[in-house]
Amino acid sequence: MTDDGDGDLEARLVEQETFEPSDEFVEQANVSDESIYEEFEEDWPRCWTRAADLLDWDSPYSEVLDDSEEPFYEWFADGTLNASYNCVDRHVERGDKNRAAIKWEGEHGETRTYTYQDLYREVNEFAAALRDLGVEEDDVVTLYMPMVPELPIAMLACARIGAPHSVVFAGFSADALATRMNSADSRYLITCDGYYRRGDPLDHLAKANEGLAGVDHGVDATVVVDRLGEDGFGHDLSGNQHDWDDLVADHQGARVDPVERDAEDMLFLMYTSGTTGEPKGVKHTTGGYLAYATWTSHAVLDLEPEDTYWCSADIGWITGHSYIVYGPLALGTTTVMYEGTPDYPERDRLWELVEKYAVDVFYTAPTAIRAFMKWGTEYPERHDLSSLRLLGTVGEPINPRAWKWYYKHIGNEECPIVDTWWQTETGGMMVTTLPGVGTMKPGSAGPPLPGIDARVVDTEGEEVGAGRAGYLTVDKPWPGMLRTLYNNDERFIGEYWEEYSDPDADEWVYFPEDGAKIDDDGYITILGRVDDVINVSGHRLGTMEIESAIVGVEGVAEAAVVGGDHEVKGEAVYAYVILEDGYGGSEEMREAIIEGVEDAIGPIARPEQVIFTPELPKTRSGKIMRRLLEEIANGEELGDTTTLRNPEIVEEIQAKVRD
Numbered sequence: 001m002t003d004d005g006d007g008d009l010e011a012r013l014v015e016q017e018t019f020e021p022s023d024e025f026v027e028q029a030n031v032s033d034e035s036i037y038e039e040f041e042e043d044w045p046r047c048w049t050r051a052a053d054l055l056d057w058d059s060p061y062s063e064v065l066d067d068s069e070e071p072f073y074e075w076f077a078d079g080t081l082n083a084s085y086n087c088v089d090r091h092v093e094r095g096d097k098n099r100a101a102i103k104w105e106g107e108h109g110e111t112r113t114y115t116y117q118d119l120y121r122e123v124n125e126f127a128a129a130l131r132d133l134g135v136e137e138d139d140v141v142t143l144y145m146p147m148v149p150e151l152p153i154a155m156l157a158c159a160r161i162g163a164p165h166s167v168v169f170a171g172f173s174a175d176a177l178a179t180r181m182n183s184a185d186s187r188y189l190i191t192c193d194g195y196y197r198r199g200d201p202l203d204h205l206a207k208a209n210e211g212l213a214g215v216d217h218g219v220d221a222t223v224v225v226d227r228l229g230e231d232g233f234g235h236d237l238s239g240n241q242h243d244w245d246d247l248v249a250d251h252q253g254a255r256v257d258p259v260e261r262d263a264e265d266m267l268f269l270m271y272t273s274g275t276t277g278e279p280k281g282v283k284h285t286t287g288g289y290l291a292y293a294t295w296t297s298h299a300v301l302d303l304e305p306e307d308t309y310w311c312s313a314d315i316g317w318i319t320g321h322s323y324i325v326y327g328p329l330a331l332g333t334t335t336v337m338y339e340g341t342p343d344y345p346e347r348d349r350l351w352e353l354v355e356k357y358a359v360d361v362f363y364t365a366p367t368a369i370r371a372f373m374k375w376g377t378e379y380p381e382r383h384d385l386s387s388l389r390l391l392g393t394v395g396e397p398i399n400p401r402a403w404k405w406y407y408k409h410i411g412n413e414e415c416p417i418v419d420t421w422w423q424t425e426t427g428g429m430m431v432t433t434l435p436g437v438g439t440m441k442p443g444s445a446g447p448p449l450p451g452i453d454a455r456v457v458d459t460e461g462e463e464v465g466a467g468r469a470g471y472l473t474v475d476k477p478w479p480g481m482l483r484t485l486y487n488n489d490e491r492f493i494g495e496y497w498e499e500y501s502d503p504d505a506d507e508w509v510y511f512p513e514d515g516a517k518i519d520d521d522g523y524i525t526i527l528g529r530v531d532d533v534i535n536v537s538g539h540r541l542g543t544m545e546i547e548s549a550i551v552g553v554e555g556v557a558e559a560a561v562v563g564g565d566h567e568v569k570g571e572a573v574y575a576y577v578i579l580e581d582g583y584g585g586s587e588e589m590r591e592a593i594i595e596g597v598e599d600a601i602g603p604i605a606r607p608e609q610v611i612f613t614p615e616l617p618k619t620r621s622g623k624i625m626r627r628l629l630e631e632i633a634n635g636e637e638l639g640d641t642t643t644l645r646n647p648e649i650v651e652e653i654q655a656k657v658r659d
């Protein structure tokens with residue numbers, strides 16, 4: 001065993017609070033002049049043509065921003081384009097057809113490389129197949145697939161024919177799939193027979209079929225990728241279910257003209273957790289989103305077409321949409337995809353792949369870095385990581401210790417790190433340093449990107465001074481922003497705009513529901529969610545969704561879910577449960593609750609602890625004191641309990657958590 005990486009960090013590194021990119025990095029960086037901040041500010045919103053200019057438009061836009069119907073902003077609205085053309089065709093047309101677009105590695109080490117020419121062929125053939133299945137422009141196609149190359153191919157095929165996709169993370173349950181298909185009124189599903197996890201095949205199709213049974217409006221067609229071959233579970237495909245390979249074989253050589261889409265036409269829907277039990281269908285558009293994902297890939301990830309780039313997220317989350325698929329492919333980069341987990345077959349799997357593919361830019365989540373730290377430096381030390389030029393993180397706050405570990409043991413103190421704050425709703429990165437410009441401060445994401453008007457305010461909307469905690473807001477719109485929640489404009493306004501806007505004064509302020517603080521240099525440190533969303537291993541989960549799953553278990557009367565600190569996951573699910581009379585807090589009950597959560601959402605939402613209690617701490621008005629439950633989960637000293645109706649319960653619960 002090696003140490004946890006802390007002991008061999010030299011004192012200098014431990015104490016060092018700021019870091020500069022090397023001259024070598026700056027010299028080659030896509031953006032290296034700090035005047036870009038001023039330039040964007042002075043030229044706002046026209047500055048965003050810099051993003052739009054990275055794309056090829058079928059017909060040009062005449063206006064950058066239309067803000068006549070705030071907060072329903074429109075960007076580049078009268079321009080037309082196609083996302084699949086921008087991510088595929090144009091690279092082929094420009095003579096880059098033999099460059100690798102996707103390098104895929106399966107868990108067992110099997111590999112597939114798709115050049116841009118291959119991708120062009122696959123996307124066209126599958127687009128033709130989708131059309132023949134009856135998919136029309138604006139039909140929402142649900143993609144419930146693991147990390148197989150057919151997933152980005154299907155996304156781009158949908159984009160080609162103007163059918164928005166809605167990708168549902170493969171780790172989500174059958175119920176979660178059905179909820180999302182029902183909400184989006186989606187009649188087409190593309191899925192997979194299974195995939196490998198730590199050596200074993202998983203029966204994904206069984207879950208997909210169960211989900212399909214819960215789709216109220218029926219489904220016109222399902223396409224199933226055969227990933228497992230002989231390891232498959234022997235499901236027969238029924239009436240309207242088609243085998244991917246057969247469909248594609250039937251459309252060999254087919255070509256489908258990319259459909260000219262309005263910039264504001266929906267490119268995709270992505271469901272995400274919010275304050276209520278119902279997931280929100282975040283709507284992203286063809287022009288603004290694609291321009292923004294591409295621009296940030298260029299400016300922040302510093303991607304060049306010649307780069308091999310790897311984001312280790314899953315495409316089932318927004319990070320994979322923007323920074324595995326759309327941004328990197330629009331730039332003509334080589335993007336790496338890996339099916340498996342970082343610790344299989346051994347804990348050096350990711351570093352093995354960085355070496356094997358000579359990865360230039362690597363983007364991952366702090367939860368992974370914390371796991372790497374725990375495992376020790378011997379794993380990265382087994383490999384030559386010298387191809388790396390830039391590192392990034394996303395999804396949750398990274399503490400300075402983990403940042404420095406990443407900097408030293410992965411980046412060899414040579415690669416800048418971008419700590420990128422953003423959300424499903426923002427479409428792309430919002431707060432981070434530009435790697436070729438800014439000083440890095442471990443633990444602080446950095447200043448807002450050029451053109452992004454993020455601030456830290458108090459409950460009244462007044463900016464707080466340096467060092468004080470407040471709430472993050474974004475005062476000006478940006479091209480990558482969500483346009484609405486699918487079929488629910490009212491909730492869109494309620495969730496994001498009501499808090500800080502003043503509609504009478506025509507002042508619209510976006511509220512991301514994160515706490516933050518700002519320093520004298522304008523660097524923003526994100527403190528975490530201020531709504532009832534918790535962040536488990538970088539995955540955003542609504543406590544209400546988990547609570548309603550638990551309350552659905554027979555014998556449960558009431559449940560309260562909070563996030564407790566967790567060394568690797570960041571936060572873990574703590575479930576406080578009151579049972580109905582006649583039910584005891586048995587091991588079986590605990591298992592039933594865990595199963596209930598896994599069935600309703602998926603294993604990612606699995607409670608770390610289930611604490612049975614006769615009562616929950618409540619205020620006199622009957623509100624559950626979640627803050628107290630969090631403090632109890634974290635073993636912290638408790639804040640004020642005098643406003644409780646039932647203060648005596650607190651000690652009882654504390655004793656149970658300690659057990």
Ligand code: WTA
Binds near residue numbers: 420423513527
């Ligand atoms: C959190 C993921 C601190 C934040 C792209 C946000 C972060 C939520 C960071 C969005 C970061 C994301 N530092 N916190 N660099 N990046 N977050 O929608 O709470 O899955 O609101 O998007 O993750 O999660 P989502």
